[in-house]
Structure formats: structure tokens, C-alpha cells
Amino acid sequence: MFLETKKLTKQFGGLVAVNNVDFTIEQGKINAIIGPNGAGKSTFFNLISGFHPPSSGQIIFKGHDVTKLPSNKIAQLGVARTFQTTNLFEQSSVLDNIIVGHRLRTKSNLFDAIFRTKRLKTEEALCREKAMEVIEFVELQKVAYKPVAGLTQEEKKRTAFALALATNPEIVFLDEPAAGVNPDETEGLAVLMKKMALKGITVCLIEHKMQMIMKLADKIMVLNYGEKIAEGKPEDIQNNQAVIKAYLGGGAIA
Numbered sequence: 001m002f003l004e005t006k007k008l009t010k011q012f013g014g015l016v017a018v019n020n021v022d023f024t025i026e027q028g029k030i031n032a033i034i035g036p037n038g039a040g041k042s043t044f045f046n047l048i049s050g051f052h053p054p055s056s057g058q059i060i061f062k063g064h065d066v067t068k069l070p071s072n073k074i075a076q077l078g079v080a081r082t083f084q085t086t087n088l089f090e091q092s093s094v095l096d097n098i099i100v101g102h103r104l105r106t107k108s109n110l111f112d113a114i115f116r117t118k119r120l121k122t123e124e125a126l127c128r129e130k131a132m133e134v135i136e137f138v139e140l141q142k143v144a145y146k147p148v149a150g151l152t153q154e155e156k157k158r159t160a161f162a163l164a165l166a167t168n169p170e171i172v173f174l175d176e177p178a179a180g181v182n183p184d185e186t187e188g189l190a191v192l193m194k195k196m197a198l199k200g201i202t203v204c205l206i207e208h209k210m211q212m213i214m215k216l217a218d219k220i221m222v223l224n225y226g227e228k229i230a231e232g233k234p235e236d237i238q239n240n241q242a243v244i245k246a247y248l249g250g251g252a253i254a
């Protein structure tokens with residue numbers, strides 16, 4: 001099993017935001033988490049990427065219990081994530097944003113920076129090389145040297161993907177990757193997510209755009225009031241009575 005949760009639970013005071021959720025994420029596939037507003041999707045995401053400690057339950061990643069690991073330690077195991085609004089440096093170029101993001105995860109220290117050590121120079125060169133590689137992967141070569149402020153929404157999303165990919169992750173968690181982009185751009189981002197999965201990177205996303213999810217996902221989990229009400233292939237989910245009921249008659253998942 002690649003990534004698995006066992007009876008994962010998160011309580012905020014008296015509210016159970018995630019309730020006893022068993023879920024498996026399939027390696028190299030596109031795994032989606034859907035559900036009505038307030039269903040617990042973001043909380044579940046925050047638990048499995050180490051941003052919140054669970055109240056109870058377990059998270060197993062490649063056979064290791066990572067339940068109690070902080071997010072930086074989980075990141076070192078090959079887990080990366082994007083946020084609904086990824087903070088980019090608007091006045092800096094795409095390339096610099098990615099280099100800075102990557103540098104934050106490399107090993108040089110203040111001593112290296114002051115004395116411009118060989119290690120620092122080697123790492124800088126490697127970061128630049130890696131940044132160019134991921135810029136090419138997300139197809140942003142044409143805007144690599146442009147400030148982020150002048151990019152389209154889709155290009156900004158691609159930059160956020162590139163930031164996550166620069167750490168060589170085995171799995172990326174994408175929080176509403178297509179929020180705020182138009183249908184054409186949504187299609188472009190869907191193609192990019194497929195490209196990631198084809199490269200062997202496991203994708204796990206939260207998304208409200210149902211048409212996109214039904215076409216894109218290999219596997220879907222549906223949360224409602226913190227509980228898993230369904231798990232399966234898109235066609236199973238679309239025809240699942242509990243899911244249709246949760247979405248008030250099914251209009252939202254048609």
C-alpha cells in the first residue's frame with residue numbers, strides 16, 4: 001500500500017471534522033477527494049500532509065507510520081503540496097520563485113552564504129538546473145523570466161505545481177488546483193496532472209469542479225460531514241445513491 005489512513009479522525013472542540021476515515025491512495029494514479037462544503041476535505045488533506053496532527057487514527061506511508069511526523073519531515077519523505085492560494089513573490093520571476101522555493105529545502109547554512117562556500121555554489125547551480133527542468137515540465141519556458149504579477153491565473157497555478165515538483169516528490173497534494181481558472185485553462189491543468197501521473201508521480205487532489213474530476217480521476221473518495229460515504233471509480237461515484245443525496249439530488253455531480 002502506498003499511502004493509507006486508518007480510522008483517521010480530527011476533532012475541533014466538539015466538532016468532528018474528519019471521522020474514522022479509512023482511505024488508500026493508489027501509487028501513480030490520480031486520487032480525488034470530493035464532498036459538499038464543510039465536508040472535511042481540507043482538514044483531511046491537512047492531516048495526511050502533516051499540517052495538523054490527527055486526534056486519533058493512523059497514516060501509513062510506504063509501510064512507515066508517519067502519523068506523528070511534522071510536515072517538514074513528511075516533505076523529506078517525498079510528499080509535496082500546493083495550497084488553494086499559493087503565496088508567490090509577485091515581483092520576482094517564475095524562475096526565481098522556484099529557485100527560492102527549492103533553496104528553502106537545501107542544506108547550505110548562514111556560514112555557507114557569508115563565505116560563498118563551494119557547497120553553496122554547487123547547490124545554487126543544482127537548484128537552477130532543477131528549476132529549469134520543472135519549468136519545462138509545466139510548460140512555462142516562455143514566461144520563465146517574467147514577473148509572476150504579469151502571469152495568467154493558469155500560469156500562476158502552473159508555477160505552484162512547479163514549486164511542488166522541484167522537490168522531486170513521489171506524491172503531490174493539490175488543493176483545488178483549478179479554482180478560479182476558466183474552462184480552457186482547467187483543461188490545460190487537467191492535462192498537466194495526467195502528465196504528472198504518467199511520470200509516476202502520485203496525485204491527490206481536492207476539487208469542486210465535478211466535470212473535470214469525473215474525467216480526470218482514477219479514484220475518488222467522497223466525504224460528507226467528516227465521514228467517508230463512498231470510494232471508487234468515477235462511474236461508481238456518479239451512480240452512488242448516498243453521494244447523490246449528499247449533493248442534493250445530484251445536480252452538482254452530473
Ligand SMILES: Nc1ncnc2c1ncn2[C@@H]1O[C@H](COP(=O)(O)OP(=O)(O)OP(=O)(O)O)[C@@H](O)[C@H]1O
Pocket residue numbers: 012015017035036037038039040041042043044
Ligand atoms: N481550525 C479549525 N478550527 C475549528 N473548526 C474547523 C477548523 N478547520 C475546519 N473546521 C471545521 O471543520 C469542518 C470541515 O471543514 P473543512 O474546511 O475541512 O471542509 P471542506 O470540505 O474543505 O470545506 P470547503 O469545501 O468549504 O473548503 C467545518 O465545519 C469547519 O468549520
